[in-house]
Amino acid sequence: MFRSLASLFFYTRFVRSFSVLGYRRALAGQAPIAPDFSGQTWLVTGATGGIGRAIALQANRSGARVLAVGRSRDRLKELKSEADKPGRLVPLMADLSLLSELRRLPSKRSVQTRPIDVLVNNVGVLLNEYQTTTEGFETSFATNLLGPFVLTEELKAAGHLVPQGLVINVSSGGMYGSPLKLEPMNCMDPDAFDGMTAYAMHKRAMVELTRGWNNRWQGEPVVQVMHPGWVDTEGVRTSLPVFRRALQRVLRTPEQGADTVLWLAEQRPSPPSAGGIWLDRSLQPEHEFAWTRRSPHSAEDLVTYLRGQAD
Numbered sequence: 001m002f003r004s005l006a007s008l009f010f011y012t013r014f015v016r017s018f019s020v021l022g023y024r025r026a027l028a029g030q031a032p033i034a035p036d037f038s039g040q041t042w043l044v045t046g047a048t049g050g051i052g053r054a055i056a057l058q059a060n061r062s063g064a065r066v067l068a069v070g071r072s073r074d075r076l077k078e079l080k081s082e083a084d085k086p087g088r089l090v091p092l093m094a095d096l097s098l099l100s101e102l103r104r105l106p107s108k109r110s111v112q113t114r115p116i117d118v119l120v121n122n123v124g125v126l127l128n129e130y131q132t133t134t135e136g137f138e139t140s141f142a143t144n145l146l147g148p149f150v151l152t153e154e155l156k157a158a159g160h161l162v163p164q165g166l167v168i169n170v171s172s173g174g175m176y177g178s179p180l181k182l183e184p185m186n187c188m189d190p191d192a193f194d195g196m197t198a199y200a201m202h203k204r205a206m207v208e209l210t211r212g213w214n215n216r217w218q219g220e221p222v223v224q225v226m227h228p229g230w231v232d233t234e235g236v237r238t239s240l241p242v243f244r245r246a247l248q249r250v251l252r253t254p255e256q257g258a259d260t261v262l263w264l265a266e267q268r269p270s271p272p273s274a275g276g277i278w279l280d281r282s283l284q285p286e287h288e289f290a291w292t293r294r295s296p297h298s299a300e301d302l303v304t305y306l307r308g309q310a311d
């Protein structure tokens with residue numbers, strides 16, 4: 001009962017900004033962007049569906065060579081067949097929840113051909129059932145946070161990220177419901193697992209990880225964090241069927257969800273020194289509720305924790 005009321009409160013609070021109404025209001029009067037990403041190489045995770053697919057196809061249409069990472073050969077093939085410039089869309093097979101597969105990616109020939117100008121850590125899942133990977137991590141933790149951490153650090157260490165380039169972390173408005181936590185993010189007790197709570201923690205951590213990387217890397221490359229609003233995707237259809245049924249008419253399209261990623265890559269704003277998260281091309285606060293500010297942990301603690309998990 002309390003949980004349903006809390007969800008209702010949460011969704012009511014954000015419906016005006018996270019739905020398509022917020023998108024339309026925020027972008028009213030703004031000219032559509034016509035980015036030119038010619039000469040750039042992008043790597044997009046979770047590119048076979050939803051927002052990742054929209055990002056990959058639009059970056060490709062705008063001239064970028066796109067390394068599209070997914071775990072389904074058929075869906076990667078389909079993606080390539082839908083690309084405007086199929087010769088510049090390079091499918092890369094990997095299960096993004098497995099560190100061993102992520103560690104192999106930097107040595108693939110297509111990744112070594114040219115350094116990456118824009119890395120989009122898009123993949124993300126909200127799991128209602130408890131699952132663990134064959135490597136022993138809770139699957140949503142491995143997919144949403146540890147995997148992107150390992151992939152980005154490995155690419156950076158191997159010199160595959162252009163220093164003047166950009167890393168874009170895709171978070172979620174769900175992060176407004178959690179402070180930064182460390183150990184609870186990788187839930188090892190099936191009875192204690194709550195998919196929504198786990199997802200909120202991972203997405204909060206993405207915001208802090210962005211700060212941690214910017215502190216360490218000092219702009220080489222710049223790291224940004226955004227969230228796409230509420231988007232009608234397969235992920236939402238399978239993980240949040242009730243939410244989807246209730247809000248279907250005001251959900252965004254995947255292309256609308258992808259807009260801020262493309263805008264960040266085109267405009268290249270400086271990373272906000274006081275923090276913040278991008279939505280609809282504008283910077284939003286990192287916290288909406290005072291209680292989520294209260295965490296004993298820092299971004300630096302998070303990086304140390306993730307390094308420890310990855311070792």
Ligand SMILES: NC(=O)c1ccc[n+]([C@@H]2O[C@H](COP(=O)([O-])OP(=O)(O)OC[C@H]3O[C@@H](n4cnc5c(N)ncnc54)[C@H](OP(=O)(O)O)[C@@H]3O)[C@@H](O)[C@H]2O)c1
Pocket residue numbers: 045046047048049050051052069070071072075094095096097098122123124125143170171172173174227228229230231232233234235236
């Ligand atoms: N949709 C929203 O309303 C919303 C709101 C806020 C934030 N976001 C964030 O936006 C991002 C994209 O969300 P979405 O709604 O577009 O998701 P989606 O519809 O579930 O699509 C996710 C894509 O990632 C792939 N994928 C999932 N797990 C994978 C793995 N282990 N290895 C390789 N590929 C994997 C899926 O491919 P398979 O077919 O192989 O599963 C699918 O193509 C996520 O980070 C999500 O948290 C979404």
